[in-house]
Amino acid sequence: MLGPFDYVIWVTSFLAELYVVVWALTQKQFLRNISLNVYILAVALQSAVLYPLLRHYGAASLQYRYTYYYTDSLLIIFLYFVIMRFYKEMFREMHVGKYVQGASAMLLTATALFSYIVIHQNKDHLTSRFVVELGQNLYFVGVVLTYLLWGAIVKLKETRARLVQLVLALGIYFSANAAAYAMRNLFPGLQANFLRFIPPVMGAFLPLAWAYTFTRVPEKAKLETARVVAPGLPVQQHS
Amino acid sequence: MIAALICVASLAALLQFFMAHSRAVIAVYRRSELSEQVREVAGIEGQNVSSEQFGRLVQLVRLCPQKSDDQTDLKVVGVYYRMMGVLRSVGRAFSSRISAWAESERSACAYFAAVALDRRIANSRDLLAQQMGEN
Numbered sequence: 001m002l003g004p005f006d007y008v009i010w011v012t013s014f015l016a017e018l019y020v021v022v023w024a025l026t027q028k029q030f031l032r033n034i035s036l037n038v039y040i041l042a043v044a045l046q047s048a049v050l051y052p053l054l055r056h057y058g059a060a061s062l063q064y065r066y067t068y069y070y071t072d073s074l075l076i077i078f079l080y081f082v083i084m085r086f087y088k089e090m091f092r093e094m095h096v097g098k099y100v101q102g103a104s105a106m107l108l109t110a111t112a113l114f115s116y117i118v119i120h121q122n123k124d125h126l127t128s129r130f131v132v133e134l135g136q137n138l139y140f141v142g143v144v145l146t147y148l149l150w151g152a153i154v155k156l157k158e159t160r161a162r163l164v165q166l167v168l169a170l171g172i173y174f175s176a177n178a179a180a181y182a183m184r185n186l187f188p189g190l191q192a193n194f195l196r197f198i199p200p201v202m203g204a205f206l207p208l209a210w211a212y213t214f215t216r217v218p219e220k221a222k223l224e225t226a227r228v229v230a231p232g233l234p235v236q237q238h239s
Numbered sequence: 240m241i242a243a244l245i246c247v248a249s250l251a252a253l254l255q256f257f258m259a260h261s262r263a264v265i266a267v268y269r270r271s272e273l274s275e276q277v278r279e280v281a282g283i284e285g286q287n288v289s290s291e292q293f294g295r296l297v298q299l300v301r302l303c304p305q306k307s308d309d310q311t312d313l314k315v316v317g318v319y320y321r322m323m324g325v326l327r328s329v330g331r332a333f334s335s336r337i338s339a340w341a342e343s344e345r346s347a348c349a350y351f352a353a354v355a356l357d358r359r360i361a362n363s364r365d366l367l368a369q370q371m372g373e374n
Contacts, residue, residue, distance in 0.1 A: 133242075140245045143252050150256070164263060171256035175249045182246035208311075216308055228262045 002059060009200045010047065016207035017044045023214055035081040040207060042078050046071045069131035072199075076138040077111060079170070080104075083145045086167055090152055111141070136181035142174035154229050161223035162213055169209035176202050261319035264312045265347050268354040277357040288353050290345030293320055296352035303359035304366065313355060320348040 002010075017040045024030040024037050050068060057063045084104040088097055118134060149167055158164060180198035184191050273283065281288075281296055288296075300313065323344045330337030 136242065136245060140249065143249055146256075147252055150259070161263070161267075165260075168256055168260040168263065172253060172260060175253035175256055179246055179249035179253060182242045182249060185242035186246060212311060223263060223266060228259045228266060 002054065005197075006200065009204050013200070013204035013207055014044060014047055016204065016211050017041075017047075019211045020207055020214065023211065027214075033085070035078075035085040036210070039075065039078040039082050040210075042075055043203070043207070046075060066131065069135060073131075073134055073138055076135070076142060077108070079142060079174075080107060080111065080145065083142070083149060083170065086149055086163065086170075087152075089163060090149065090156070090158060107145075111138075132181055132184055136178060136185060139174055139178035139181055143171070143178050146171040146174050154225055157225050159222040159225065161221040162217045162219055164223050164225065164228065165213040165217055166210060169206060169213065172209075173202050173206040258319070258322075261315055264315055265319075265351045268312075268351045269347065271354045271357070273350075273353055274357050274361075277353060277360060280360070281353055281356065283353060287346055288349040290342060290349050293345065293349040293352050296349060296356055300352060300356045300359055303356070303363050309355050309358065312351075316348050316351050320345055323348070 020040050021030070021037055021044075024033060030037050049071070050064065053061075053064045053067055059065075081104065084100060084107070087103075088100045091097070091100060146167065150171055152158075153164060153167060177199055180195050180202075184195050273288075277283070281292065281299065283292070297313065297317065300309075323341045327338050327341035327345065330339075330341055
C-alpha cells in the first residue's frame with residue numbers, strides 16, 4: 001500500500017503539473033510550448049487514471065502495474081517530442097527546422113517500429129521484467145537525445161538561461177530514471193527499499209524544475225554556458 | 240550486460256547534468272557583488288570566500304526569514320558542495336589538479352551562500368521597513 005511519502009510526492013507532482021499548464025495558459029505560451037504542455041497534461045491524465053486503479057486493485061496488482069508501465073512508456077515518447085521542440089528552438093536561427101522535423105518523424109517511426117518488433121517477439125510473455133527492460137531502453141534513448149542536445153548547447157555556446165535550465169532538468173530526469181531501471185534489472189533486491197522511490201521522485205522533480213524555470217528565469221535571461229560546463233570539455237578552455 | 244552499460248552511462252550522464260545544473264545556479268549568484276554589511280557579518284575579506292565558511296554561512300542564511308526563491312537553490316548547492324568535498328578528498332590521493340579544482344568549486348559554493356545571505360538580509364530589512372511604514 002502507499003505510504004504518506006508516496007501521497008506527498010503524488011500531490012506535489014500533480015500540483016506542479018497543474019501549475020505549469022495554468023502558467024502557460026495565463027502567459028499565453030501554451031501553443032508556443034505545445035509539446036511540453038501536452039506532455040504535462042498527459043502526465044496529469046495518467047495520475048488521474050492510475051489513482052482509481054490503485055484504490056480498487058492495489059499497487060501490487062497486475063492491472064495497476066501494467067497500466068503504470070505502459071502509460072509510462074507512452075509518456076516517454078511524448079517527452080521525445082519535447083526534446084525535438086528544444087532542438088528546434090536551439091537551431092531556430094540556423095533555419096534547419098525542416099531537418100529537425102524530419103529527424104523527429106524518423107525517430108518516432110524508429111521507436112514505433114522498435115517497440116512493435118520487441119512487443120511482437122515477446123507477446124507470449126509480456127512480463128514485468130519485459131516492461132522494465134522496455135522502460136529502461138526508452139529512458140536511455142532519452143538520455144542519449146538529451147545529451148546530444150546538451151552537447152549542441154555547449155558547442156554553439158547557447159546563452160538562453162531558460163532553455164539551458166529546461167534541458168538540464170530533462171537530462172537529470174532521463175538519466176536518473178534510466179539508471180534506476182537498469183539497476184533494477186541488475187539488482188532486483190534493491191527495488192523494494194530504494195529504487196522504487198526514484199521514478200516518483202523524478203516524476204515530481206521534472207514539473208517542479210520546469211515550474212521553477214518558467215517562473216523564476218526570465219525569457220531574456222542569459223547564461224554563459226562556459227561557466228556551467230565542468231573543466232575538461234573544450235569550451236571551458238576558451239573561457 | 241546491456242543493463243550494466245546503460246546503468247554506468249546513465250549515472251555518468253546524471254553526474255554531468257547535475258554538475259552543470261549546480262554550476263548554472265552558482266553562476267547566476269556569482270554575478271552579484273557582496274555588500275559591506277554581509278562582509279562584516281560573515282567576516283569576509285577580499286573578493287573570494289573561503290570554502291570552509293560555507294556551513295557557517297548556510298546557518299546564518301537559515302536564521303533570516305525565508306525568501307521563497309532560494310530554498311531549492313540552497314539544497315542543490317548544498318549537495319554539490321558535499322560532492323565536491325568527496326572529490327577533493329579522493330583527488331588528494333590521485334591528482335592535485337582535481338583537488339584544487341574541487342576546492343575552487345567549494346569556494347564558489349561559499350560565495351553563493353554569502354550572496355544568498357546578502358539577499359536575505361536585504362529582504363529582512365525591506366520587510367522591517369514595510370512593517371514600520373504600516374505602523
